[in-house]
Amino acid sequence: MQLKGKTAVVTGGSDGIGLEIARHLLAAGAEVIVVGRDVGRLAAALAEGFDTITADLSDAAGCDALVRELSGRDIDVLVNNAGMGATFQVGVPFDVGEIDRCIFLNLNAPIRLIAGLLDGLRARPEAMIVNVTSGLAIAPSGKGPVYCGTKAGLRSFTMALRAQLAGTRVHVMEALPPVVETRMTEENRHRKMPAAECGRQIVAAMAGGRNQANIGMTAVLNAVYNLSPAIARRVMIRY
Structure with a gap:
């Protein structure tokens, strides 16, 4: 895809992976609309040259408000990157409200945004939807069942959506990062890829028109899974 001159929306774009996707899109000549909920980080993004929209996508009202805010704008690229984790472990207290927000933000929100913006995307000469899942969408870790479940769901949705949009001007790409250095992974002791x-790599895959971008160690996991799903699951469940 030719990114220069395109208008891209990046959810969760004021921090972590989303901010770095936004920066690389901007460097490629795209106009980038960063969506987030932290006013301070959005102000910093605005100072970098991004357009910004404040939105909390962990409920239906926030998603609907963002779709209304974008109404009438020519959007060429939608990057569904916003996500969060939630604690669900036997014997450890957990917050059901947090679990609901995680499920909505990671899975419901991308589907609602795509549904709300799809007509506009299909009207563009060239358009792209990028859903950021995870290597854990291929094979889950026992430490994060809710997060893994949402990412596996989004992976399945992405594959089915790509089949539905085959032959149209809307390209559907899935990006599967490994463990990346972000605020969400601060307590994770595994080796992490720098967010930048x-x-x-995600933006390079977008420019290359790829269907699936297995980033870093996710490429190894995907290869193992293709060889033996049982081995991949056995390794990752203890990860």
């Missing part, structure tokens, strides 16, 4: 490199 992850963002660079």
Whole structure:
């Protein structure tokens, strides 16, 4: 895809992977609308040259408000990157409200935004939807069942959506990052990919028109899974 001159919306774009995707899109000549809920980080994004929209996508009202805000604008690229984790572990107290927000933000929100913006995307000469899932969408970790479940659901939705939009002007890409250095992974002791490199690889895959971008160690996991799903699941469930 030719990114220069395109208008891209990046959810969760004021921090972490989303911010780095936004930066690389901007460097490629795109106009970038960063969506987030932290006013301070959005102000910093505005100072970098991004357009910004404040939105909380963890409920239906926030998603609907964003679709209304974007109404009438020519959007060429939608990057569904916003996401969060939620604690669900036997013997450990957990917050059901947090679990509901995680499910909505990670899975419901991308579907609602695509549904709300799809007609506009289909009217563009060239358009793209990018859903950011995770290597854990291929094979889950026992430490994060809710997060893994939402990302696996989004992966399945992405594949089915790509089949539905085959032959149209809307390209559907899935990006599967490994563990990346972000605020969400601060307590994760595994080796992490720098967010800037992850963002660079995702945008390069977008420019290359790829269907699936297996980033970093996710490429190894995907290869193992293709060889033996049982081995991949056995390894990752303890990850």
